[in-house]
Structure formats: structure tokens, C-alpha cells
Amino acid sequence: MNPVAATNKGLGHKLKRAWKDNIAAYLFLLPWLIGIFLLTLGPMISSLYLSFTKYDMLKPSVWVGIDNYKTMFTNDVHYMNSLKVTFTFVFTSVPLKLGFALAIAMLLNMGLKGLGIYRTLYYIPTLLGGSVAIAVLWRKMFSGDGVINQILLSLFGYQGPDWVANPKYALFSVSLLAAWQFGSSMIIFLAGLKQIPHEYYEASKVDGAGKVRQFFQITIPLLTPVLLFNIIIQIIGAFQSFTQAFIISGGTGGPIDSTLFYTLYLYMKGFTYFEMGYASAMAWVLLIIISIFTALIFLSSKYWVTYGDGGN
Structure with a gap:
């Protein structure tokens, strides 16, 4: 052969x-x-x-080139406001959520009895936080005659505003709801804290380091890989937040567009006004924005993320 x-x-x-x-x-x-x-x-x-067409789902799409993208940035006040609201929400809710998550994780890492019970209780808001029922409950709590104002009135004699109906505070109330859902970040932080050798803290005590110094020189540096992961996941999730703003604002982004999240405005364009081509363009811009933020965080990580061997 x-x-x-x-x-x-x-x-x-x-x-x-x-x-x-x-x-x-x-x-x-x-x-x-x-x-x-x-x-x-x-x-x-x-x-x-x-995204390059004019399409209302009832008639065939018509090619319009980059007109949708031009309109977004030059002739759509609501779009620019949705960007402002969303960026404000991201840079408010994410630090709050991660701060709460790290604080609770450090408390749970102190060797408390019944750790599993506490961990479950703190994780429950994350399981329920994205549901419509919790958003409705939150709206009731922060209304003019809600539980929050009743507590403020009984304890401090202060009659609070209608938090969800006042444009000054509506976004703040939504940010608090997002920060309340810190369970997943807390679990990840807790896992990271348990990986830090206790000998490091004992050695630092011998050198006279207090709790604050230990936190900034041992805990935070060795927790930066976990912090990197949490920041990326939470920022991506915050940019895509929808349910809370939709329920609390009644699906309008009000009052006065103060809770007009990007995804909510995208939904309104696509399914309220049937401008599906415009909504598709918005979706791709959002993808680009998230990709840019993710890339910048990854690129910056070499300057502040410390791995187990002590190197960056």
C-alpha cells in the first residue's frame, strides 16, 4: 500500500x-x-x-444608518438624563452595597455562634430583593405615611418627606434598596476573609499593630482579588437594574425622571413607544459602556490587587 x-x-x-x-x-x-x-x-x-433601522414591530424595518445613535446623543433629553441617573445610581449603590457587605462579613468572621443562621438571614434580602413584591413593599415603606416616616416621627419627632415621590430623594430610596441586597457580596467577602491566615494578625499584634492598621495593611490588601470580583459583578448588575425603578416609579421613571434608569428608558422605548430600533441601539450602547468599565477595572487591577504571593 x-x-x-x-x-x-x-x-x-x-x-x-x-x-x-x-x-x-x-x-x-x-x-x-x-x-x-x-x-x-x-x-x-x-x-x-x-439598531440601524426604524422598526416598530408592526411594519417592516427601514434602514436609517446611524440616525438612532445620533438622536440619542444630540436630540434626546430623556436619554441623557437616563445616563445621568444610571451613573449616579451605580456610583452610589455599589459602594454602599460593598461597604455593608464587607462590614457584615467581618462581623460574621469573628467566630460568632450560629454562623450559618446569621449568614442565611443576611442572604435572604438578596434572594427576595429583585422580586416585584419586595419593590412594592419598599415603595410602601418609604411613602409619606410609610413605616420609615412613622419611625422618624416617633423617635425624633421629624416628619419625613414622601421619599419615593420627591425627586430629591427618590433615587436615594432606590439606591438603599439595592444596597440592602448585599447578601451575595457578603458571602464572597466572608469566604475571602476565611482564606487569610490568622498568623498574619498574630504577628502584627506582636509588632504593636491595632485593629485599624491590621484592616488596612493585612485585610484589605489580601482581600483585593475578592474585592475586584465583587466590584465587577456589582457594577455590571447595577447598570442593568430595572425592577426596583420600574415598580417604585410606577413604570414612568418619575418623579421628574429622577428614577429614569437606562434600562427602564430602554424598556419604555421598545415596549411602550414601539421604537424597537432605537431601543436596540440603546442596548448596544449599554453593552459598550459596561465593557469599557469592566476593561478599565481590569487594567487598573495590576496597580491595586495583591495576590497571595505578595506580588501584583
């Missing part, structure tokens, strides 16, 4: 055998592959095309 033919025949036999050996793996991957192409990549490509 020709050596080349023999080699090709042997290679074909090996490939055929490899395919048979891996067929089970391909079958298990098939549902995921179908989902990624039909439910993720397909809609993304369709959305990218629609």
Missing part, C-alpha cells in the same frame, strides 16, 4: 474513533449550543441590525 494512503487511512481511523469516544460529550453540549446560537447570538445579531 502507498505509504501516504496508509497514513491518511490511519489518521481517518483515529479521527473516527475520537468522534465516537466524544459523542456523549457532544450530545450533552448540544442543548447549550442550541441555546447559545438561538437564544443569545441570534438575538444579539438581530438586535445589532435593528
